[in-house]
Amino acid sequence: MSGMKSVQRAFDVIDVLWKLDGAGPTEIANEMDIPRSTAHVYLQTLESTGYVVSTAGTYKLSHAFLSMGSRIQQRNQIYQVSRRAIPDLAEETGEVVTLVIEEAGEAVFLQRESGEKAIELGLYAGLTLPLYSHAAGKTILSQLPSKRVDEIIDTRGLEPVTTETITDRERLREELETIRSDGYAVDWDQQIEGMGTIAVPIVVDDTVEGSIGIACPTERVKNESYRMELVNKLRETNETITIKYRYGT
Amino acid sequence: MSGMKSVQRAFDVIDVLWKLDGAGPTEIANEMDIPRSTAHVYLQTLESTGYVVSTAGTYKLSHAFLSMGSRIQQRNQIYQVSRRAIPDLAEETGEVVTLVIEEAGEAVFLQRESGEKAIELGLYAGLTLPLYSHAAGKTILSQLPSKRVDEIIDTRGLEPVTTETITDRERLREELETIRSDGYAVDWDQQIEGMGTIAVPIVVDDTVEGSIGIACPTERVKNESYRMELVNKLRETNETITIKYRYGT
């Protein structure tokens, strides 16, 4: 329980504004169990920062989040080198192609592009998931020092997302070993039921910089020849990205 | 000067973290002229919210901004109906195609897609610009009630961005009239020197919902036949979007 109450509350107000898709002081006050006047001060302050805009008494989150988010995304080196390759691969395969990185022990989707056959699975740029519940995250884990992997599991835990999620520490360790020797990871129904993912780790100078992956319906992933076709395409793209990353833009 | 000092400072810390691309308490303290210990508390608190992550004593902005930004973007109705049409038009024309909306009297780029001939001009999703300094903004202004236009100019002013920017209130009014009768807007070197923009307003039931535009080098915009070709393509896309918006997804 570290920190400043007012700042934490300000971000709580932001969460509520998101949840309610815009609200006035009264709604915020009811939702957060604080006086109306207090809610009003928070809203006014947030408006002065530009992260909230008001029209006729109702306050909404502004696009300052999108602005900052885009800039943070664009500043990322691995994004810069792979942002053109991802949509290309999406078009080639027709599936949803993603770029995932690790941040604070979690998997963050830095980019998401969809092809013709793509299904909407609620994957979007900025989405943060556990590392152990999908192929992309696991390829990253497979390339991190085992000391770091333990650290991450210690702080984040291994809570099941679906019935298929790995919850056993030892089984995860074994699977990471398999992924390390295979050079890619595959699984299905572990994060979202009905969704399968395939991924390869982006490794530059023995350091994981992220992972590129494909997400599609479970049935398509289960088809081995199709799966290997995707793996090969991921490997090709991966090589392009790795070289670009190493030897400049 | 409305609001809570601590919350405003928290967002100042965020700005500094952006500016310095990550920093420790000492750097923040120097930049903001506050004690090290104070900076430390802010960083810790921001970390607890998830919008900042720390690794080995240095704090960085997290991808929570990207996450929230994407969700805000996706929630927008006009984005939902036009997000597929924008990249299609980008591919067809080869230029940079943008979707712009008005928020709090400013132009916000909700989407930006680039084609083959596209030049990088520093346009990104979330970028906020004045409404009067480019074609997309002006098409929106041209469709707003004149009372609202005055209100916006009163609060935002008409500060010149380049030497070509319109700074005269009366001249702007005349130009908006022209845009209204033409149904589209064109200009160059007004926001960024060397960049020209063409745009059409998205009007549904007599209300502007946004604007779709094309940005390219000034020289290409000056070519009239090419310009009219782009205007026609914008109009086609606009019609598709308008119908979709009106009669559901």
Next chain:
DNA sequence: CCGAACCGTCCAAAATAGTCGAACAGCTTA
């Protein structure tokens, strides 16, 4: 048509919480 009930906003007193200097521990550098 009017009044009751709701809204967002403002203000000034009361109490909590942000502020800040000093001290600690760890690291790198001279």
Next chain:
DNA sequence: TAAGCTGTTCGACTATTTTGGACGGTTCGG
């Protein structure tokens, strides 16, 4: 080895957030 840097912790002081109440507007139903 010691000086100088870093991030971090602690506790007292004081400025700040908090809060209820009051104001003016709009909306609703009688």
